[in-house]
Amino acid sequence: MSVPVADPVDDDLWSAIGDPTRRRMLDLLLVDGHGTATTLSQQMSVTRQGVAKHLGVLDRAGLVRATTAGREKLYRVDDAQLARAVAQLSSVGAAWDARLQRIKRIAEAIQRNRQE
């Protein structure tokens, strides 16, 4: 049974998406298609400076991509990286599926033994 070491890239990804404010920002970017620190701060109760800081974290994790539009950076969600994050969470669900199957097997074996 191999125990792979945690990938540091994934650590960044998870902490980036682990924050509720940043997930709200991702939601807004997904709905609008794109946004800037200014448009996002107008839609949320977060200062423009705060939003810019969060965007930096998302950018470093590869969850958003920036292009320069005039004075401000325009951000879009990186679909592939977001899909990767979502897939990792579904793996948590898959881990529970496997655990529940084991619970089922163990409980049913105990039940059979008691009936014999």
Next chain:
Amino acid sequence: METGSIEREIYVEASPEVVFEVVSSPEHLKQWWPDDARYGTEPGSSGEIVFGDRDAGGTVVALTVVETRPPVMFSFRWTHPAGETAAEGNSLLVTFDLAPSGAGTLLKMTETGFREMGWEVAVLEEQYRDHVSGWDFYLPRLVSYAAKLAVRP
């Protein structure tokens, strides 16, 4: 995108008493999840579960029993930092609900807290994902597939 909780349900051909024992006792827990488990089963009892070898780079994770109502409900928190009291925001809450169903038990599992604490735990889960692969993951699917085939005219 609701990603804060995971819910699963499974039918077990065993009495709620037996299923309760399997989901709550440390002796059984380590058969279906970690490599080692040490905790008291009274509400508020703290302990730990260990993935891998405790003395050889294994991961020790805190676990605290929240509520226990044999044979209908068992819940615990895990992943809180060692020494901290388990609470909303620093841990994941796992709840098992058991209901008699026919000759067996309908077992429902809910894990919540991902939104509150960040997803570091998912990284931990990812590390031990090897538990998922292999026959014990694919066999049940094969069984339900076979059952579907069997009911065809």
